[in-house]
Amino acid sequence: xxxxxxxxxxxxxxxxxxxxxxxxxxxxxxxxxxxxxxxxxxxxxxxxxxxxxxxxxxxxxxxxxxxxxxxxxxxxxxxxxxxxxxxxxxxxxxxxxxxxxxxxxxxxxxxxxxxxxxxxxxxxxxxxxxxxxxxxxxxxxxxxxxxxxxxxxxxxxxxxxxxxxxxxxxxxxxxxxxxxxxxxxxxxxxxxxxxxxxxxxxxxxxxxxxxxxxxxxxxxxxxxxxxxxxxxxxxxxxxxxxxxx
Amino acid sequence: xxxxxxxxxxxxxxxxxxxxxxxxxxxxxxxxxxxxxxxxxxxxxxxxxxxxxxxxxxxxxxxxxxxxxxxxxxxxxxxxxxxxxxxxxxxxxxxxxxxxxxxxxxxxxxxxxxxxxxxxxxxxxxxxxxxxxxxxxxxxxxxxxxxxxxxxxxxxxxxxxxxxxxxxxxxxxxxxxxxxxxxxxxxxxxxxxxxxxxxxxxxxxxxxxxxxxxxxxxxx
Numbered sequence: 001x002x003x004x005x006x007x008x009x010x011x012x013x014x015x016x017x018x019x020x021x022x023x024x025x026x027x028x029x030x031x032x033x034x035x036x037x038x039x040x041x042x043x044x045x046x047x048x049x050x051x052x053x054x055x056x057x058x059x060x061x062x063x064x065x066x067x068x069x070x071x072x073x074x075x076x077x078x079x080x081x082x083x084x085x086x087x088x089x090x091x092x093x094x095x096x097x098x099x100x101x102x103x104x105x106x107x108x109x110x111x112x113x114x115x116x117x118x119x120x121x122x123x124x125x126x127x128x129x130x131x132x133x134x135x136x137x138x139x140x141x142x143x144x145x146x147x148x149x150x151x152x153x154x155x156x157x158x159x160x161x162x163x164x165x166x167x168x169x170x171x172x173x174x175x176x177x178x179x180x181x182x183x184x185x186x187x188x189x190x191x192x193x194x195x196x197x198x199x200x201x202x203x204x205x206x207x208x209x210x211x212x213x214x215x216x217x218x219x220x221x222x223x224x225x226x227x228x229x230x231x232x233x234x235x236x237x238x239x240x241x242x243x244x245x
Numbered sequence: 246x247x248x249x250x251x252x253x254x255x256x257x258x259x260x261x262x263x264x265x266x267x268x269x270x271x272x273x274x275x276x277x278x279x280x281x282x283x284x285x286x287x288x289x290x291x292x293x294x295x296x297x298x299x300x301x302x303x304x305x306x307x308x309x310x311x312x313x314x315x316x317x318x319x320x321x322x323x324x325x326x327x328x329x330x331x332x333x334x335x336x337x338x339x340x341x342x343x344x345x346x347x348x349x350x351x352x353x354x355x356x357x358x359x360x361x362x363x364x365x366x367x368x369x370x371x372x373x374x375x376x377x378x379x380x381x382x383x384x385x386x387x388x389x390x391x392x393x394x395x396x397x398x399x400x401x402x403x404x405x406x407x408x409x410x411x412x413x414x415x416x417x418x419x420x421x422x423x424x425x426x427x428x429x430x431x432x433x434x435x436x437x438x439x440x441x442x443x444x445x446x447x448x449x450x451x452x453x454x455x456x457x458x459x460x461x462x463x464x465x
Contacts, residue, residue: 042357
């Protein structure tokens with residue numbers, strides 16, 4: 001067989017492509033369930049980091065952290081139209097919903113519990129468009145449903161070193177202690193400022209965080225979707241404020 | 246088999262004869278891919294902020310280079326030379342993607358930290374460089390060893406840079422605090438330059454300098 005004949009070249013090329021595709025497809029389908037479980041565990045860790053139940057880089061074994069999540073985090077399905085907890089719907093039901101209007105309406109939040117089982121903090125999913133991708137994160141509020149306890153971004157495709165710094169614990173730490181309501185009780189949300197926050201200005205000190213260098217669009221995206229998600233959950237948060245747990 | 250021209254197979258090569266040892270040991274020092282051949286620098290800067298990232302990346306490049314070398318060497322007489330580079334690329338890409346899938350399944354946190362740099366192993370000059378320079382003209386087992394050797398040569402440099410950057414830049418090694426709290430209270434501060442690319446560049450330069458001074462490199 002002449003290795004430089006056109007027929008051979010084409011057959012060889014096709015053969016290599018088929019072999020590579022088969023190997024990749026096999027590998028991907030075999031590993032998919034393990035990858036999904038790993039991604040779910042990562043999501044659970046981020047809920048717990050936002051709520052302060054663990055820190056980034058916690059060295060406890062996976063089984064222990066998974067148990068911590070089961071014991072101390074309670075997932076709730078919220079009907080954002082009424083602000084009430086949607087009894088009878090589980091997070092799995094919400095994940096299976098196909099209608100975009102339903103997915104807007106029913107959202108899965110979580111409450112972190114103290115060791116005695118009382119509500120400690122409220123964890124809300126926040127997500128929206130950055131520059132290159134959709135960012136997914138969790139914003140945790142103290143029991144007063146006003147003060148920020150923490151925020152994490154666990155999934156995004158922003159530029160590493162620029163928008164990707166939204167994951168940096170040194171930046172997310174700046175969110176701690178900010179409040180989402182202004183003095184009149186209306187939703188002020190948290191804004192990412194273009195520049196450094198001036199603590200002398202009360203509005204900035206309470207409701208703004210320092211910007212991310214070189215990531216204006218990501219930062220604006222974060223400002224916008226945090227506000228949108230807090231607005232969606234405002235009914236639910238209002239209910240929690242009026243009947244303290 | 247077809248009557249293709251196959252490379253002359255002499256007596257079967259020993260498992261770890263002189264050539265085999267040379268294939269592994271040369272790239273660890275004398276012919277080190279980073280210090281001597283100056284290949285694969287950009288990922289050496291980006292993934293060495295912590296030792297665990299550096300080790301996983303080093304292991305990744307080693308596995309990819311070794312397996313790709315082996316596969317290409319097995320096929321070397323059958324690959325039409327017109328599409329040689331493309332075939333090498335397909336093989337390397339597939340191996341890298343498989344590695345990435347394993348990382349996402351078993352080391353999810355590290356795979357998030359390494360993000361795009363795992364995929365960029367495909368573009369790492371060391372891999373393609375060795376395929377062209379060695380695997381296309383050497384038998385499979387020796388090519389495999391050459392891949393391991395180059396990977397190890399790359400990995401130890403990454404490990405050294407990673408360890409120094411992690412200790413000086415964040416006071417930890419593999420996540421465990423090594424700089425005692427007492428030093429921080431006495432006024433010691435983590436070196437921010439070590440966490441950024443320029444710090445890695447400077448360290449890399451020092452390593453190349455030391456390696457060439459010891460091995461007596463002469464600019465031709």
